[in-house]
Amino acid sequence: xxxxxxxxxxxxxxxxxxxxxxxxxxxxxxxxxxxxxxxxxxxxxxxxxxxxxxxxxxxxxxxxxxxxxxxxxxxxxxxxxxxxxxxxxxxxxxxxxxxxxxxxxxxxxxxxxxxxxxxxxxxxxxxxxxxxxxxxxxxxxxxxxxxxxxxxxxxxxxxxxxxxxxxxxxxxxxxxxxxxxxxxxxxxxxxxxxxxxxxxxxxxxxxxxxxxxxxxxxxxxxxxxxxxxxxxxxxxxxxxxxxxxxxxxxxxxxxxxxxxxxxxxxxxxxxxxxxxxxxxxxxxxxxxxxxxxxxxxxxxxxxxxxxxxxxxxxxxxxxxxxxxxxxxxxxxxxxxxxxxxxxxxxxxxxxxxxxxxxxxxxxxxxxxxxxxxxxxxxxxxxxxxxxxxxxxxxxxxxxxxxxxxxxxxxxxxxxxxxxxxxxxxxxxxxxxxxxxxxxxxxxxxxxxxxxxxxxxxxxxxxxxxxxxxxxxxxxxxxxxxxxxxxxxxxxxxxxxxxxxxxxxxxxxxx
Numbered sequence: 001x002x003x004x005x006x007x008x009x010x011x012x013x014x015x016x017x018x019x020x021x022x023x024x025x026x027x028x029x030x031x032x033x034x035x036x037x038x039x040x041x042x043x044x045x046x047x048x049x050x051x052x053x054x055x056x057x058x059x060x061x062x063x064x065x066x067x068x069x070x071x072x073x074x075x076x077x078x079x080x081x082x083x084x085x086x087x088x089x090x091x092x093x094x095x096x097x098x099x100x101x102x103x104x105x106x107x108x109x110x111x112x113x114x115x116x117x118x119x120x121x122x123x124x125x126x127x128x129x130x131x132x133x134x135x136x137x138x139x140x141x142x143x144x145x146x147x148x149x150x151x152x153x154x155x156x157x158x159x160x161x162x163x164x165x166x167x168x169x170x171x172x173x174x175x176x177x178x179x180x181x182x183x184x185x186x187x188x189x190x191x192x193x194x195x196x197x198x199x200x201x202x203x204x205x206x207x208x209x210x211x212x213x214x215x216x217x218x219x220x221x222x223x224x225x226x227x228x229x230x231x232x233x234x235x236x237x238x239x240x241x242x243x244x245x246x247x248x249x250x251x252x253x254x255x256x257x258x259x260x261x262x263x264x265x266x267x268x269x270x271x272x273x274x275x276x277x278x279x280x281x282x283x284x285x286x287x288x289x290x291x292x293x294x295x296x297x298x299x300x301x302x303x304x305x306x307x308x309x310x311x312x313x314x315x316x317x318x319x320x321x322x323x324x325x326x327x328x329x330x331x332x333x334x335x336x337x338x339x340x341x342x343x344x345x346x347x348x349x350x351x352x353x354x355x356x357x358x359x360x361x362x363x364x365x366x367x368x369x370x371x372x373x374x375x376x377x378x379x380x381x382x383x384x385x386x387x388x389x390x391x392x393x394x395x396x397x398x399x400x401x402x403x404x405x406x407x408x409x410x411x412x413x414x415x416x417x418x419x420x421x422x423x424x425x426x427x428x429x430x431x432x433x434x435x436x437x438x439x440x441x442x443x444x445x446x447x448x449x450x451x452x453x454x455x456x457x458x459x460x461x462x463x464x465x466x467x468x469x470x471x472x473x474x475x476x477x478x479x480x481x482x483x484x485x486x487x488x489x490x491x492x493x494x495x496x497x498x499x500x501x502x503x504x505x506x507x508x509x510x
């Protein structure tokens with residue numbers, strides 16, 4: 001082969017190789033995808049979104065996107081691991097910090113968490129560029145117009161033109177782009193202390209038996225209708241995620257509104273298809289996993305479309321949130337700033353101090369103003385502890401005053417409920433005694449914009465996402481199903497047992 005022919009052959013080989021995906025990518029890797037759950041996609045600019053799998057290496061200009069119910073974990077070239085939550089978008093751009101030897105990580109939408117920074121990391125949001133220092137653990141959220149950064153361990157520094165804002169451990173910073181003002185606030189760190197659960201009360205008297213229902217067969221072939229109770233009932237056509245504390249769930253699927261007389265329920269699980277026949281309903285014994293079903297009525301042509309179908313994912317999850325023995329404790333200084341203190345289950349205890357108190361000052365008074373009125377607390381020193389519940393939700397302006405009229409800077413603190421529920425959280429111990437025997441006290445919180453119903457009745461949700469109701473189980477059911485619907489997270493069902501006091505466990509074992 002002549003030299004010209006060899007050169008031409010080599011050219012064709014290179015061209016063939018460059019037809020492979022990723023040949024046109026330029027630049028050194030800046031991060032590697034190490035773990036995914038759900039649908040995780042990538043985009044390198046000119047290319048459309050495509051699925052991303054563990055092992056994929058990102059370069060400057062690449063974008064990672066997670067869908068609903070999806071998560072991803074990335075390892076930067078410096079070893080730092082970042083966890084990206086659902087409905088998030090992360091973009092890698094050219095590094096701008098000399099101390100952070102790597103690309104900038106731009107959190108454009110959603111939430112992400114630096115699990116532990118092995119070196120300085122440049123994190124970019126609407127707040128600007130933040131230098132996350134080595135050893136820090138940081139949470140960041142963004143919706144495109146607002147952003148927040150919270151430091152769980154270590155510290156981060158927000159870099160602004162001609163200025164730096166240090167965010168220490170236990171504090172957060174947020175911005176409202178309408179006015180461009182950055183606000184510091186206090187966060188609560190550490191897991192709550194869980195109260196011991198009291199003994200479960202005796203099970204309530206059984207309700208009247210429901211109409212006959214079909215039991216899932218143990219052998220091949222269709223099963224005939226049988227009498228039986230169930231934990232909860234759903235209507236045929238319902239789909240979503242079912243959260244239940246037990247290892248198994250007895251679920252009644254009702255199709256009496258679809259079929260006059262008998263119907264059949266075709267069930268597909270990871271094991272094998274099953275078919276049940278019955279009048280009005282069928283009872284399924286379900287374990288964690290996904291089940292798909294379809295309902296047909298007796299006499300329907302075999303080729304006809306099902307009257308209803310759906311898919312249910314069962315998760316072993318009570319949804320209960322522990323209530324701590326002790327309230328969160330927050331220490332604030334009278335420095336003229338604005339603080340936000342968040343709480344979840346108990347109102348915070350506050351320790352208010354004046355670090356710059358004049359020398360020799362004694363017999364001070366702490367003044368607290370709010371729309372509800374003014375309060376004054378005598379304070380021998382420039383340090384006053386207010387027990388949990390002394391200040392409720394709302395905004396307060398407070399300052400110290402000495403006997404001779406000198407005062408500290410007036411400082412603002414806003415106490416706000418922190419809705420940190422992934423879909424919903426329930427507080428069973430907080431509602432003990434609220435329901436009569438056989439009824440279910442539903443006390444919980446959900447994400448902003450969710451619709452809540454229980455026992456088929458709508459449940460009002462306040463501006464903080466909290467809801468509360470007392471509901472009776474359907475006839476023949478041992479529990480109540482709480483339904484939550486949100487455009488982003490879809491439909492979730494939480495099984496709540498009548499009289500349950502042990503993290504929502506059902507009174508009867510299965």
